[in-house]
Amino acid sequence: MQTGHTKPSETYAPLYFLASLGSGGLVVTFFMWLMHWTSHPGRSVPVFEDIATAFNSGSLATKAMIIMAVAGIAFYSFLNIKVLIWNLIQFKKWKRTEAYIKIRSSNAETQLMAMPLALAMSVNVCFMLGMVFVPRLWSVVEYLFPLAIIAFVAISILAFDMLGKFLGRALTTGGFSCIANNSFAQALPAFALSMIGVGLAAPAGMSAAPLVSGIGLVLSTFFLVAAMLIGVIALVLGIRSLLENGADIETAPTLSIFIPLLTVTGILVLRQSHGLGEHFAQASGSASRLMMLSQFLSAQLLFALLTWAVLRRLGYAQRYIFGKEASVGSYALVCPGVALAVMIQFWLNRGLVDAGLINRFSVGYWVISALAIAIQLGTMWLVYVLNRKHFGKKVPHN
Numbered sequence: 001m002q003t004g005h006t007k008p009s010e011t012y013a014p015l016y017f018l019a020s021l022g023s024g025g026l027v028v029t030f031f032m033w034l035m036h037w038t039s040h041p042g043r044s045v046p047v048f049e050d051i052a053t054a055f056n057s058g059s060l061a062t063k064a065m066i067i068m069a070v071a072g073i074a075f076y077s078f079l080n081i082k083v084l085i086w087n088l089i090q091f092k093k094w095k096r097t098e099a100y101i102k103i104r105s106s107n108a109e110t111q112l113m114a115m116p117l118a119l120a121m122s123v124n125v126c127f128m129l130g131m132v133f134v135p136r137l138w139s140v141v142e143y144l145f146p147l148a149i150i151a152f153v154a155i156s157i158l159a160f161d162m163l164g165k166f167l168g169r170a171l172t173t174g175g176f177s178c179i180a181n182n183s184f185a186q187a188l189p190a191f192a193l194s195m196i197g198v199g200l201a202a203p204a205g206m207s208a209a210p211l212v213s214g215i216g217l218v219l220s221t222f223f224l225v226a227a228m229l230i231g232v233i234a235l236v237l238g239i240r241s242l243l244e245n246g247a248d249i250e251t252a253p254t255l256s257i258f259i260p261l262l263t264v265t266g267i268l269v270l271r272q273s274h275g276l277g278e279h280f281a282q283a284s285g286s287a288s289r290l291m292m293l294s295q296f297l298s299a300q301l302l303f304a305l306l307t308w309a310v311l312r313r314l315g316y317a318q319r320y321i322f323g324k325e326a327s328v329g330s331y332a333l334v335c336p337g338v339a340l341a342v343m344i345q346f347w348l349n350r351g352l353v354d355a356g357l358i359n360r361f362s363v364g365y366w367v368i369s370a371l372a373i374a375i376q377l378g379t380m381w382l383v384y385v386l387n388r389k390h391f392g393k394k395v396p397h398n
Helices: 014-037 048-057 060-094 098-103 107-133 141-173 185-206 210-245 252-256 258-280 286-314 316-321 328-353 363-392
Strands: none
Touching (some): 014 107, 252 328, 286 316, 328 363
């Protein structure tokens, strides 16, 4: 029996990249406040000048909202990048251990895809930091879009290298255990590819240059299709094993992975639609956006109910969130909270409001917004609890 105290994060696992990812997701939730509650005429997203104008001319409530949003973006961006750097350093050390060799010959090899997933999120975070804090960024943004495309393509090369090694091994030598696949863990590659795709869709939706927009459209479509194919396969394989073998408590949080995957996919499609409308006269109407977002949100709620039912039955929260036990897989529960908060904001503003079903800033509008904020606050609390458990305090181990 070993004695002493240690932090759970001292036993490294690649899923700790999800700790960086979750903080990056919270940056997006605060950016939603600025995007939907301030005016940014002529642009699909707010930039420094729009935020400054809204702050100077706005009411006390508007000023308070902007201060909280900017502070939230700054804090969680710092946390995102800090934890990403920590992960990259630890991952380099971990690759020299037997644990790395072991994971490369098991189902868990796809956990390595958490690295390109987190890297893609951090590129998006840097873009949001620039829009919020850098004056006159929009005057040079057309030079930044090609750089962003290059960055995401570079990350995609890393992602496909990791995925190719896994599939090459599994499809030529076998060894994939369907019994141990009693989760949706194999959907992580789909999530990573969709995150790369949504980044590539940003130039598609925001660039004023048709060529740059077109390149973004084509590349993001490739990653959209790849993510959908892998996601469907992972869903079918996972459901089959779950029904036969039941859920494993430590991997059960992955049942929620399709919630963030659907949000990222939804934003990707919205960006593509905007780009098609701006440059290729193929804009989608408000009714079609409302239907698409409602369908995505409906699927997310079903996955949320499934996850809640399984985790409640397994007593997951009592053991790994409120209890003394720690599991790095708990960070997978941060992503669905972020995703639902963001999707509700899009469903409300780009769906219900654009379709004329709800008036902007009406009572009904703020009721739905309050739901998104409540989920956001709950996710912030979960990040605090998990970070404290995994990074902040030492626990006894045997």
